Amino acid sequence: MAHPERISLAQHLAAQADLPDGLIRVLESVAEACVDIAALTAQGALAGILGEAGHENVQGEAQKKLDVLANDLMLAAGERSGQLAAMASEELDWPCVPPEAQGDYLLLFDPLDGSSNIDVNVSIGTIFSVLPALRDADWSSNEAAARAFLQAGVRQLAAGYVIYGPATLLTLTTGKGVDVFTLDAEEGVFFRTREAVQIPPETGEFAINMSNQRHWEAPVRHYIDDLLAGKTGIRGKDFNLRWVASMVADVHRILTRGGVFLYPVDARNRDRGGRLRLMYEANPMAWLVEQAGGTASTGRGRLLEVVPETLHQRVPVMLGSRQEVETLVRLHAETV
Ligand code: AHG
Ligand code: MN
Ligand code: MN
Numbered sequence: 001m002a003h004p005e006r007i008s009l010a011q012h013l014a015a016q017a018d019l020p021d022g023l024i025r026v027l028e029s030v031a032e033a034c035v036d037i038a039a040l041t042a043q044g045a046l047a048g049i050l051g052e053a054g055h056e057n058v059q060g061e062a063q064k065k066l067d068v069l070a071n072d073l074m075l076a077a078g079e080r081s082g083q084l085a086a087m088a089s090e091e092l093d094w095p096c097v098p099p100e101a102q103g104d105y106l107l108l109f110d111p112l113d114g115s116s117n118i119d120v121n122v123s124i125g126t127i128f129s130v131l132p133a134l135r136d137a138d139w140s141s142n143e144a145a146a147r148a149f150l151q152a153g154v155r156q157l158a159a160g161y162v163i164y165g166p167a168t169l170l171t172l173t174t175g176k177g178v179d180v181f182t183l184d185a186e187e188g189v190f191f192r193t194r195e196a197v198q199i200p201p202e203t204g205e206f207a208i209n210m211s212n213q214r215h216w217e218a219p220v221r222h223y224i225d226d227l228l229a230g231k232t233g234i235r236g237k238d239f240n241l242r243w244v245a246s247m248v249a250d251v252h253r254i255l256t257r258g259g260v261f262l263y264p265v266d267a268r269n270r271d272r273g274g275r276l277r278l279m280y281e282a283n284p285m286a287w288l289v290e291q292a293g294g295t296a297s298t299g300r301g302r303l304l305e306v307v308p309e310t311l312h313q314r315v316p317v318m319l320g321s322r323q324e325v326e327t328l329v330r331l332h333a334e335t336v
Contacts, residue, residue: 009170009181009190019174022083023130026105027158030128031170033077034162035188037070037112037126041164042185050119058093058312059277066118067091070111070126078107085133088149088311090280094142095149095311105157106131106149108280113161114246123165125248129284130158146311153283153304160284163248171197171255173291178255199294200258203321205240207250208262215266219299219331247276251285251319255292260320262328264299274314278306282317295325299332 009031013024040047053063071091078087083103086095090110107130114124132155137148160172168183170190178197181190206227213221227239242259244250250261265274276282286296286303296303296319306315318328
């Protein structure tokens with residue numbers, strides 16, 4: 001049976017008290033870009049989107065064709081909104097400052113999350129975050145523009161992701177809980193299909209790249225050892241491992257049936273501060289998780305309170321069901 005209500009994203013946003021028109025326009029633009037990315041994703045090889053683009057991004061990662069296409073679509077949509085002072089992306093060394101842009105908002109995004117899954121037809125996504133543009137910000141140089149973005153995650157005005165899976169879903173928060181919208185691809189419109197999402201407090205599932213085990217720090221090793229010990233171990237129950245290698249898909253599962261997601265700092269990534277990027281991967285996901293009743297930490301502090309020093313800064317990430325993240329935080333505190 002079809003979902004009974006047909007509340008579109010536009011209707012949902014219009015009904016939110018205190019949501020400025022400019023911010024609504026930004027969110028609608030992001031959704032428009034993601035409808036286009038979803039269409040390309042669904043066409044796969046038929047749209048010629050598979051494979052490498054042939055260059056590297058600022059992170060030193062080989063860009064896929066879809067990384068570049070998705071980035072271009074997000075930039076064009078952001079500029080069309082007319083509400084942005086600047087945009088920052090995983091795929092751009094420096095912020096993009098649209099000509100004559102005077103908008104009140106900054107848009108940050110990971111245009112294509114889970115790039116290693118594109119060619120193997122596994123769920124991928126787009127992650128986005130909106131921050132306020134400070135009135136006295138200086139846009140005259142790349143360095144100054146990048147500095148305007150360096151705000152902690154607690155300052156986000158909106159955050160979300162789109163997951164391109166069996167269905168295309170948009171998950172959004174503007175600070176009043178989390179709602180999920182499903183794309184009607186024929187109409188090109190997202191309709192609300194879940195409201196006030198809550199992460200179940202207890203879980204039997206965890207997500208971590210186990211192949212990095214030998215590089216982990218002691219608290220993470222300790223925590224995962226306890227989970228792996230199962231019923232006869234200290235936790236007294238069996239835990240199941242799931243790792244999609246697209247953060248959007250792993251977080252979406254946690255927002256649906258609970259769990260915990262970890263990408264910790266380890267011996268291999270310590271010089272860079274972790275694996276995932278703070279401003280356009282960790283912060284939007286952390287806010288969604290908190291808004292859904294979960295917790296997001298670096299292991300040593302609340303993730304949303306980390307004050308960024310650089311635009312592409314990385315951070316250790318531990319998020320999901322509250323009890324699990326609290327256990328991780330306790331283990332970190334005990335081993336300092
Ligand atoms: P991206 O494709 O934007 O570079 O991000 C990939 C991230 C994240 O989505 C995922 O959880 C993680 O990298 C996968 O890491 P492993 O390669 O260690 O599995
Ligand atoms: Mn990513
Ligand atoms: Mn990416």
